[in-house]
Amino acid sequence: MKLEESKEKTKTVKENKEVCDMDGKKIVKLKKSLFISFLFIVFLFFKGYAQENKGGETKQPPPLTPEEMEIAKKIFFDRCAGCHGVTRRGATGPALLPENRTRLLGTEGLKVFITYGTPRGMPDWGRQGILSEKEIDILARFLQHEPPPPPELSLAEMKETWKVYVPPEKRPKEPQHKRNWQNFFGIVLRDVGKVAIVDGDTKELVNIVNTGFAVHILRASATGRYFYSIGRDGRVTLIDLWANPPDKVAEVKVCNDARSVDVSKYEGKGVNFKDKLSIVGCYWPPSFVILDGQTLEPLKIVSTSSYTYDTNEFLREARVASIVASHHDPLWVVNVKETGQIWLVDYSDIKNLKITMIEAERFLHDGGWDLSKRFFIVAANMRNKLAVVDTLTKKLVSLVEVGNKPHPGRGANIDHPKFGPIFCTGHLGDNTVQCIGTDPKKKPEYAWKVVVKVELPGEGGGNLFIKTHPNSPHLWVDRPLNPELSNKIFVLDKFKFEVKKEIEVPKEYAGARFVHLEYNKNGDEVWVSVWGRKDQPTAILVFDDKTLQLKHEIKGDWVITPTGHFNVYNTMKDIY
């Protein structure tokens, strides 16, 4: 019985591998880890056997001082909660509850996992030197105790963290510099909690802004004037690109753990919501928070704790995975990960807030608009599907089966000569790129069906982002979570889907991975992060999209752990 359990555990970990890694954890090389894992399974088997012969008594948790409890809570929140959930009930990683799991593994067993990781997802915190032996010991003991109740965060507490550095009335009425700010790039310097603003025309560093811890994404405001950044620690930063230099003008912490931010983009019918409101999606507390778009004053919190769409079980920890703003309506699309519900939030009157709760599929992750920006398409990564929502009728249109763990990022839209407009996704769990038709009126025979399925070279998935641009003939694909291919990007013809070029990380960045692709405003350059540890040489490489040749290397002491990088114009207009 115990052997089965440990097998099941291994299976669960495998299934969850790549999704965890999306949060940017260091990947474990398959080959090196397999042997350790094998040894550990043998260890578990004998441990379980011994346990069973002791009569299967429930173990008591090992002692933990109040100080150690505080240390462990912080480590768990920073390093583990993203995958295992802050209440440890499991999400993209397995549950870590005392009964039947952590107390069975015991301190020594847990230390092995934390130190060496698992082949398919759990990072090797000890081996990487991110956690010390002492910290791992504390964490292993902590995990055998019942999870402490995680902290709440009320509006009053948020307001204590709220700072307006430059109030709206003191901000300039026009750009204070001559730069082409619509072609600025915001580059996340993940492990130092900073965002670099780089001039897309000149490739010059314009400024470095202190932001929240491990910024997950940036979103350009509806006018493009501002960047909103969201840190994993729930800190939102508002960066004014018209200032000279561009710098932060406000910030506030509205979650203990967060992944998404967006802005109100709608203008029409006599109202203009552009840059008026902002929204943050929290992992913990499970909620979204509506803020003043100009000052970041938190205005309203809405809980996303709710029932799974299919089995109707209550999840306190139903997290906001991603958010996009509509261009056609005063609407945010809020993807509630674990419940499989897509919430359309009408922000036109936040005191009488309208939400349409659409039953879709689990676990909702990342997605984007179709070419017309009427349909929103999102990955349900545990069920290998794309969910399509019609934001006009506010209904689910289709669930389309694609490959193993689709991860579109925001996807890639192509106006195809045969299929009409199509939306493409890559996959975490296989080496395909798949595209679905998105025009039910003019191309009903292709709508919401897979019309393209192409295999990339090399085995395994590990893709996080694919990207194209209306002005480009190409589709770019990264593979940062594929241990064998993380140093490569693949450039495809966007109509024929043939691989035109494989590009490798230059030797000077050996050991680093390619991740995240972004076009410049004109759509004739592609910017790619070369992402490595803090002590590795890293850079942003700029490729000419016509010749597919390296055109420029953005590097320097300040380029530390660069991950996502966002072009103002393309982000503002949702061009992908």
Added chain:
Amino acid sequence: MKLEESKEKTKTVKENKEVCDMDGKKIVKLKKSLFISFLFIVFLFFKGYAQENKGGETKQPPPLTPEEMEIAKKIFFDRCAGCHGVTRRGATGPALLPENRTRLLGTEGLKVFITYGTPRGMPDWGRQGILSEKEIDILARFLQHEPPPPPELSLAEMKETWKVYVPPEKRPKEPQHKRNWQNFFGIVLRDVGKVAIVDGDTKELVNIVNTGFAVHILRASATGRYFYSIGRDGRVTLIDLWANPPDKVAEVKVCNDARSVDVSKYEGKGVNFKDKLSIVGCYWPPSFVILDGQTLEPLKIVSTSSYTYDTNEFLREARVASIVASHHDPLWVVNVKETGQIWLVDYSDIKNLKITMIEAERFLHDGGWDLSKRFFIVAANMRNKLAVVDTLTKKLVSLVEVGNKPHPGRGANIDHPKFGPIFCTGHLGDNTVQCIGTDPKKKPEYAWKVVVKVELPGEGGGNLFIKTHPNSPHLWVDRPLNPELSNKIFVLDKFKFEVKKEIEVPKEYAGARFVHLEYNKNGDEVWVSVWGRKDQPTAILVFDDKTLQLKHEIKGDWVITPTGHFNVYNTMKDIY
């Protein structure tokens, strides 16, 4: 400091008194309890003093065996959770958490409260003999432990309790008896878990149906053919009034604690939702549940755990106080008590469910439609206000200050010669009846303003229900929670608001209270419950609304603890 605490406690208890009693707890006579309470405050003072001089150390909870824990959980859920909340975080009663309250009071202090109650709300469970000395001792020790996590209830668990006794296709196509079923009354026999169906024309008992524990309300279906009853235990019962005799045809338990039920009433624009769906509002788990209106199959659960509208603090225990169905739209009005939010739930597509979350006021309780059935008016009883929602625009229209703890029940609508249509409420906390104008188009000068404020004879409030009928010149008012006046009802001229008659409980029912008023279909009779303990003589008294004379006594062995009684036609049409 400790004295202040105990003072504050007394104040809180006072404020919460009457609302608790609405759940039907035995009221404590003021005079008898005052002395005991005084003694107890002195006791608390010295206890607090002693505690302070011990250095204020935190006390450990007294021992409790697993068996005692189970007993205590059940007693707490049945008797205490209604007011104190199932998570013991307080609601209409104070919080009962170990830190700073229950551990300070200790076992002996808590036993005094549980045995003797408090002057203004807490029932005297021990003195009444409802709880034994042993049970009180267990409960007092239980309260010093951290509250155990209350049970969840998934769709699968609900379905295990779901029974269809007569499937829809086997039900008759027309009434199987010659009775005037639209004038049937459903009478709640509270403490025996039954509902009696009585013929309003002949006053004959037609049948007695076993339902859930302590039925809170009945609602007639949109066609009037069915009664839906909801027990405090979350059991819904569907009673077919066309069967001979009328009897239950389906039942299901969808909450662990519930107060409200309603049906879909909308027909129009080519769709007919009449009796198609039902909704139950739960206290625990905090949620509403949508059911098939014909079979009671549970279809969908929606959490109401959410943030308070004003301070934006998360409340896991945000309970559904009451629900009404719109006649003009496919809409239920769901009042989420503790958050102060009124949710308009559009049931036209439950897989893409639209909810408008309206910020109103705390704590939302009970309410009804205005005469036009466009505006919904509900009491926010902790803030002495009526909240008005326009269900056409789906916005809050007004918060109108009325008296101390308004309790309209469903209210009383009067088409007044001067003020136009008005909506009236009585109060738990004072002796006034107050009415507000409800016609912003034709009588804008009176709309959402108090236009009538009349004092009833006698001191104190204690009113639960007021009632009128379009065919009647009268407004009837009960005072069941007023210790001195619970044996009286007051009949007012509905235009002049003068008291025309005080009616006393007949001597044979001495000690019982008048509660709940309901007109017959024609509006020429008023039915009133004479409510007493199980061992007391009780009855339903029928008064002639013209002569105000007692016309008929409905009594017999089966009339046990009668509380609410609901006329099919008036409930179906929302006539009040």
